[in-house]
Amino acid sequence: MGNQERILVTGGSGFLGASLCERLVQAGHEVICLDNLLTSSIDNIEHLLGSGNFKFIEHDVTEPIRLEVDEIYNLACPASPIHYQANPIKTMKTSVLGMIHVLGMAKRCGARVLQASTSEIYGDPDVHPQPESYRGLVNTLGPRACYDEGKRAAEALCSDYRRSHDVEVRIARIFNTYGPGMATNDGRVVSNFILQTLRGEPVTVYGDGSQTRSFCYRDDLIEGLVRLMALDGKEPWPVNLGNPEECSMLDLVQAVARACGREATVTYQPIPNDDPKQRCPDITRARELLDWSPSVSLQEGLQRTVSWFQNQT
Numbered sequence: 001m002g003n004q005e006r007i008l009v010t011g012g013s014g015f016l017g018a019s020l021c022e023r024l025v026q027a028g029h030e031v032i033c034l035d036n037l038l039t040s041s042i043d044n045i046e047h048l049l050g051s052g053n054f055k056f057i058e059h060d061v062t063e064p065i066r067l068e069v070d071e072i073y074n075l076a077c078p079a080s081p082i083h084y085q086a087n088p089i090k091t092m093k094t095s096v097l098g099m100i101h102v103l104g105m106a107k108r109c110g111a112r113v114l115q116a117s118t119s120e121i122y123g124d125p126d127v128h129p130q131p132e133s134y135r136g137l138v139n140t141l142g143p144r145a146c147y148d149e150g151k152r153a154a155e156a157l158c159s160d161y162r163r164s165h166d167v168e169v170r171i172a173r174i175f176n177t178y179g180p181g182m183a184t185n186d187g188r189v190v191s192n193f194i195l196q197t198l199r200g201e202p203v204t205v206y207g208d209g210s211q212t213r214s215f216c217y218r219d220d221l222i223e224g225l226v227r228l229m230a231l232d233g234k235e236p237w238p239v240n241l242g243n244p245e246e247c248s249m250l251d252l253v254q255a256v257a258r259a260c261g262r263e264a265t266v267t268y269q270p271i272p273n274d275d276p277k278q279r280c281p282d283i284t285r286a287r288e289l290l291d292w293s294p295s296v297s298l299q300e301g302l303q304r305t306v307s308w309f310q311n312q313t
C-alpha cells in the first residue's frame with residue numbers, strides 16, 4: 001500500500017470503522033467514511049474531520065450512492081446482538097442491499113472490496129475451533145438469523161460478483177473484537193462487564209457462564225483487515241481474523257476484575273436464544289496468507305480498554 005488510494009469505508013464511524021479510517025488516513029490515503037449513524041457516533045471520527053484527506057458522508061448503504069474509489073471496506077451493519085435484533089429486517093437489508101450496492105460500485109470503478117463478514121456465519125458451531133472450511137450451523141428462523149443469514153448472503157454475493165463480473169473481493173470473518181472506542185450502550189459482553197465492574201455493580205452473566213468466546217484486541221484486528229485488503233490474487237478466500245485464545249464468560253469476569261483492580265460479583269440472567277456455546281477461530285490461513293496473528297494478550301487489551309473507559313467518565 002505504498003501509493004495513495006481513494007478508499008471508501010462503509011460503517012466508518014463505528015467502533016472498528018473509525019479505527020480503520022484513522023489508520024488509513026495516517027497512511028496517507030484519501031478516505032471517504034460512509035455511515036448512517038444508526039448505532040455509531042460522529043464523535044468517533046470527529047478528530048479526523050479536519051484532515052484534508054478525510055470526508056464523512058451521512059448515508060444509509062441500503063440506498064445506492066455513486067462514488068469513485070479504488071478500494072472499499074464494507075463494515076456497515078449493526079454488530080451487537082441487542083442492536084442487530086432491535087430491527088431485524090433493517091439488519092438483513094443492510095447486509096444484503098448494502099453488499100449489492102458496494103459490489104455494484106466496485107464493478108463500475110474496478111475497485112477491490114473487503115467484506116467484513118463474521119464468525120456468526122458459523123452459527124452455534126459443532127466443529128471446534130472453526131476453520132474457514134466449516135460451513136456452519138445456523139438456525140434460519142432464530143433471532144440471530146437476520147445477522148447470520150444476512151452476512152452469509154453477503155458472502156455469496158461476493159463470490160458471485162467475482163465469478164460473474166471479476167470483482168476482486170476479500171472476505172474477513174471477524175471474531176469477537178473489543179477495545180477503546182466501544183460504545184457504552186454497545187451491550188456486548190466486554191463493555192458490559194467493564195462498565196458494571198467499574199460502577200461496582202454485579203456483572204450480568206447470561207446462562208451459567210461456561211460458554212466460550214475468543215476476544216481480539218481492536219488494533220490487531222485492524223492490522224489483519226489492512227493486510228487482507230493488500231493481499232494480491234483474485235480468490236475470494238474467506239479468512240478468519242480473531243484471537244485463538246479462548247475463554248469462558250466466567251474466566252472473562254475474572255480477567256475484567258483484574259484489569260479494573262476490583263473484586264467481581266456476578267448476577268446470573270437467562271441465556272439468550274441460539275447463543276453459541278463455543279467459538280474460537282482457527283487462524284492457520286491468516287498466519288499463512290497474511291503472516292498475521294494477534295499480538296495483544298487479553299489481559300493487556302483489557303487493561304487498555306478499562307483505562308479508556310475510565311477516561312470517558
Ligand code: UDP
Binds near residue numbers: 271
Ligand atoms: N453475555 C453475558 N453478559 C452480558 C453480555 C453478553 O454473559 O452482559 C454473553 C452472551 O450470552 C454470549 C457472550 O457473552 O454468550 C458474548 O456475547 P456478545 O453479545 O458480546 O457477542 P456474541 O459473541 O454473542 O455475538
